Amino acid sequence: MPVESLFPRLEPLLPHVQKPIQYVGGELNSTVKDWDEASVRWVLMYPDAYEVGLPNQGVQILYEILNELPGTLAERTYAVWPDLEALMREHGVPQFTVDAHRPVRAFDVLGVSFATELGYTNLLTALDLAGIPLDSADRGEDDPFVIAGGHAMFNPEPIADFIDAAVLGDGEQIAIAITEVIREWKQEGRPGGRDELLLRLAESGGVYVPRFYDVEYHPDGRIKRVAPNRPRVPWRVHKHTVMNLDEWPYPKKPLVPLAETVHERYSVEIFRGCTRGCRFCQAGMITRPVRERSIDTIGRMVEIGLKESGFNEVGLLSLSSADHSEIADIAKGLADRYEGTNTSLSLPSTRVDAFNITLANEFSRNGRRSGLTFAPEGGSERMRKVINKMVTEEDLIRTVTTAYSQGWRQVKLYFMCGLPTETDEDVLCIADLAKKVIKAGREATGSRDIRCTVSIGAFVPKPHTPFQWAAQCDHETVDRRLRMLRDALRSDKEYGRAIGYRYHDGKPSIIEGLLSRGDRRVGKVIRAVWEAGGRFDGWSEHFSFDRWAECAAKALADEPVDLDWYTTRERDQHEVLPWDHLDAGLDREWLWRDWQDALSGGEVEDCRWTPCYDCGVCPTMGTEIQIGPSGRKLLPLIVK
Amino acid sequence: MVQRLRVRYAKRGRLRFASHRDISRAVERAVRRAGIPVAYSAGFTPHPKISYAGAAPTGVASEAEYLEIGVTRRCDPKRVRDDLDASLPTGLDVLDVVEARVGNLADRLEASEWEVRLPGADPAAAREAAERFLAADRVEVERLTKKGPRRFDARGAVQTLTVAEGTGEIAGQEVARPCAILRMVVRHLVPAVRPDDVLTGLRLVAGFAPPSPPEVTRLAQGPLDAVTGGPADPLDPDRDHRGGEPGTAGQRVGGDL
Ligand code: SF4
Numbered sequence: 001m002p003v004e005s006l007f008p009r010l011e012p013l014l015p016h017v018q019k020p021i022q023y024v025g026g027e028l029n030s031t032v033k034d035w036d037e038a039s040v041r042w043v044l045m046y047p048d049a050y051e052v053g054l055p056n057q058g059v060q061i062l063y064e065i066l067n068e069l070p071g072t073l074a075e076r077t078y079a080v081w082p083d084l085e086a087l088m089r090e091h092g093v094p095q096f097t098v099d100a101h102r103p104v105r106a107f108d109v110l111g112v113s114f115a116t117e118l119g120y121t122n123l124l125t126a127l128d129l130a131g132i133p134l135d136s137a138d139r140g141e142d143d144p145f146v147i148a149g150g151h152a153m154f155n156p157e158p159i160a161d162f163i164d165a166a167v168l169g170d171g172e173q174i175a176i177a178i179t180e181v182i183r184e185w186k187q188e189g190r191p192g193g194r195d196e197l198l199l200r201l202a203e204s205g206g207v208y209v210p211r212f213y214d215v216e217y218h219p220d221g222r223i224k225r226v227a228p229n230r231p232r233v234p235w236r237v238h239k240h241t242v243m244n245l246d247e248w249p250y251p252k253k254p255l256v257p258l259a260e261t262v263h264e265r266y267s268v269e270i271f272r273g274c275t276r277g278c279r280f281c282q283a284g285m286i287t288r289p290v291r292e293r294s295i296d297t298i299g300r301m302v303e304i305g306l307k308e309s310g311f312n313e314v315g316l317l318s319l320s321s322a323d324h325s326e327i328a329d330i331a332k333g334l335a336d337r338y339e340g341t342n343t344s345l346s347l348p349s350t351r352v353d354a355f356n357i358t359l360a361n362e363f364s365r366n367g368r369r370s371g372l373t374f375a376p377e378g379g380s381e382r383m384r385k386v387i388n389k390m391v392t393e394e395d396l397i398r399t400v401t402t403a404y405s406q407g408w409r410q411v412k413l414y415f416m417c418g419l420p421t422e423t424d425e426d427v428l429c430i431a432d433l434a435k436k437v438i439k440a441g442r443e444a445t446g447s448r449d450i451r452c453t454v455s456i457g458a459f460v461p462k463p464h465t466p467f468q469w470a471a472q473c474d475h476e477t478v479d480r481r482l483r484m485l486r487d488a489l490r491s492d493k494e495y496g497r498a499i500g501y502r503y504h505d506g507k508p509s510i511i512e513g514l515l516s517r518g519d520r521r522v523g524k525v526i527r528a529v530w531e532a533g534g535r536f537d538g539w540s541e542h543f544s545f546d547r548w549a550e551c552a553a554k555a556l557a558d559e560p561v562d563l564d565w566y567t568t569r570e571r572d573q574h575e576v577l578p579w580d581h582l583d584a585g586l587d588r589e590w591l592w593r594d595w596q597d598a599l600s601g602g603e604v605e606d607c608r609w610t611p612c613y614d615c616g617v618c619p620t621m622g623t624e625i626q627i628g629p630s631g632r633k634l635l636p637l638i639v640k
Numbered sequence: 641m642v643q644r645l646r647v648r649y650a651k652r653g654r655l656r657f658a659s660h661r662d663i664s665r666a667v668e669r670a671v672r673r674a675g676i677p678v679a680y681s682a683g684f685t686p687h688p689k690i691s692y693a694g695a696a697p698t699g700v701a702s703e704a705e706y707l708e709i710g711v712t713r714r715c716d717p718k719r720v721r722d723d724l725d726a727s728l729p730t731g732l733d734v735l736d737v738v739e740a741r742v743g744n745l746a747d748r749l750e751a752s753e754w755e756v757r758l759p760g761a762d763p764a765a766a767r768e769a770a771e772r773f774l775a776a777d778r779v780e781v782e783r784l785t786k787k788g789p790r791r792f793d794a795r796g797a798v799q800t801l802t803v804a805e806g807t808g809e810i811a812g813q814e815v816a817r818p819c820a821i822l823r824m825v826v827r828h829l830v831p832a833v834r835p836d837d838v839l840t841g842l843r844l845v846a847g848f849a850p851p852s853p854p855e856v857t858r859l860a861q862g863p864l865d866a867v868t869g870g871p872a873d874p875l876d877p878d879r880d881h882r883g884g885e886p887g888t889a890g891q892r893v894g895g896d897l
Binding site: 007011012014015016019020021023024025026027028256258259260264307308309310311312342 | 654655657658659661662663665666668669670671672673680686688698699727729730731852853
């Protein structure tokens with residue numbers, strides 16, 4: 001049965017909403033496949049506004065891979081803004097895909113990618129608009145399987161009630177595997193209904209199905225144990241790691257939107273994983289080991305990606321792009337190739353060293369010289385030892401001064417506030433550092449026309465990091481320190497005007513903390529917030545701390561736990577953490593030791609350049625570090 | 641820059657929801673994809689030399705939008721037409737490309753011909769409202785602009801206004817409902833009078849209020865033709881006339897639809 005397009009019903013609503021173009025689809029390189037020719041149909045969702053969701057790499061990659069798969073189709077849906085949500089409810093228009101405007105509920109799988117926890121309420125809106133029951137337990141034969149992925153799913157417990165399954169790690173191979181399991185089950189006539197399909201997925205060990213795990217609690221609220229409730233369901237679920245990025249050169253045909261989005265460029269991941277060992281960084285911990293894409297694959301992907309899209313900017317993505325073993329050749333090769341074409345290159349890197357400036361110089365050859373960004377993260381040397389961000393004050397000042405003398409006028413410095421063991425003094429050190437930077441910069445350039453911006457946000461302890469046991473700093477303390485720092489910067493007559501200050505206040509981070517380290521009981525809070533109108537929690541104009549705090553108090557009233565218990569409480573070594581049964585490969589003992597080392601100021605090196613220090617990932621996951629140099633060169637253009 | 645190309649393009653179907661900024665980004669990318677040797681402005685942040693004349697508002701479809709591209713190498717207009725069209729998303733369709741020979745294109749865009757479909761509206765009532773509107777000397781309307789509400793006359797700019805009957809099925813509903821179709825030629829004055837201002841006028845003079853949002857399409861824009869009373873093809877002065885008689889924009893539109 002063909003599924004009808006909802007567009008004729010949506011169209012009359014569009015003149016009444018902001019930026020209607022975001023709902024019409026038709027992006028360059030988007031795909032609409034025949035409904036009846038596909039036996040497995042995915043709808044992929046990024047649970048934020050189109051302008052944020054469209055450029056998302058994860059969604060674009062899976063969209064392309066699934067659409068290439070015979071008998072399979074994939075479309076996309078995004079969170080609709082409240083103005084359209086209200087009209088859709090009034091006129092009975094359900095959640096739709098932007099590709100063919102098909103109703104989300106008609107698909108087999110709703111795959112949702114959570115880069116952050118702040119998209120949880122938007123998932124509920126989408127489910128509700130789609131006509132899919134919010135609770136996994138209430139879903140029937142005609143409802144799609146709701147499968148979540150993305151970094152936040154290394155602890156999916158807060159949304160365990162709302163999803164049918166979660167997947168950890170790289171999505172490419174597991175998405176295909178899930179597709180085939182569903183295809184087989186459908187071809188067999190859906191034996192055993194939803195439970196049977198979920199069981200088949202769970203038994204593989206690579207898909208987490210929350211309903212097959214029971215959580216028991218101690219009377220004081222701590223978790224006693226998490227145990228499978230079916231015989232063949234494994235005790236732990238492992239993450240997925242794609243081991244040869246050259247075999248997965250996606251996106252090949254990047255989506256080019258008409259609407260304006262947050263990134264207007266062709267992005268290519270130059271490697272995955274990071275072993276620098278920054279203790280606050282969840283991404284670095286859960287994506288190990290480092291796997292580089294080779295220089296020639298990168299060169300080819302950029303060439304094809306630009307040709308297919310017409311973009312005039314290339315982004316070389318990774319967690320620390322300057323660390324690619326052949327980044328200098330890549331930078332020079334691309335800068336040479338696109339010289340004089342008004343194509344700009346960008347490289348998100350926050351490394352604090354001179355090499356970073358060399359690269360930045362190369363990259364700005366063909367385009368704008370916007371500011372340079374460095375991320376010391378901690379204001380004092382002591383603080384930086386705690387977080388394992390190994391850079392001395394001397395290095396930092398020397399690096400920034402070099403940037404100024406090479407013509408960069410604006411330097412941005414990123415910091416965090418509320419780190420474990422932090423004191424007021426540590427935060428005030430940021431002001432000293434900024435002043436020294438400007439002073440040295442003025443001396444080096446002989447000019448007063450240099451600026452530095454201090455950008456600071458509150459630290460949130462994350463699962464699967466050495467700080468997973470740490471107490472999160474309360475928002476009163478964070479905000480007090482942020483004000484203190486502001487005053488210290490502003491009050492300075494000599495340097496104050498040359499220093500910009502940007503900060504994020506502490507309250508949203510507490511909610512992020514609740515959602516990051518929460519357990520299944522937090523689901524009630526999320527639902528209450530959503531029912532009270534919570535939407536788009538990643539947007540300051542929509543986020544309401546008070547709503548979250550009130551709903552948490554109400555929803556957890558009968559539990560021995562509360563908002564503080566989840567956030568500002570330190571955990572001890574043996575407490576069962578809500579995500580302990582989810583295996584990122586990291587050895588729990590190693591994480592604990594690293595946490596203790598943090599408290600005593602012990603540092604770890606990067607295992608790319610020093611011997612393996614047994615974090616546990618490689619043996620557990622059967623993976624290994626994949627880095628160059630390959631010695632190859634960026635290939636010349638294929639045509640032209 | 642060795643040559644300027646004048647492009648007529650259409651904004652159709654769901655792409656009518658694209659804003660002017662959306663379209664200019666799409667055109668810049670399409671120009672790069674098509675390999676058209678566009679010229680760039682000098683300076684620190686070079687911009688491609690593409691200029692737009694009289695863009696239709698967001699939500700309004702058009703068969704007659706115009707832009708001009710400066711190129712660094714001589715190009716065959718026919719080829720540019722095909723390449724650019726192939727590189728733009730469906731719904732942004734290139735209809736015509738000529739080499740700029742004389743004058744300023746924007747100056748030629750004196751008036752627009754609009755079609756306004758009003759699904760579910762009674763054609764007889766629309767006709768009566770149009771007659772009253774045309775009979776008035778002035779019809780003051782108010783529109784919310786970025787600088788706050790603004791009052792101006794919507795009548796003076798309207799050259800012609802006719803009402804036809806159509807069957808428009810209203811979105812999603814099987815039964816065909818009556819549909820009033822307005823056609824109007826409106827001169828480009830300052831402040832600009834848009835079809836929705838004329839609709840506001842119809843409401844003011846005759847209480848005429850269509851039940852669902854109007855579907856507006858610009859059919860043509862160009863210099864006012866004294867004979868037809870509508871806009872003529874603004875690219876005609878750039879055309880090589882030895883090939884035959886220039887057509888009016890109205891005829892061309894008929895062919896393209
Ligand atoms: S197991 Fe060893 S080599 Fe692998 S990521 Fe951990 S420390 Fe590095």
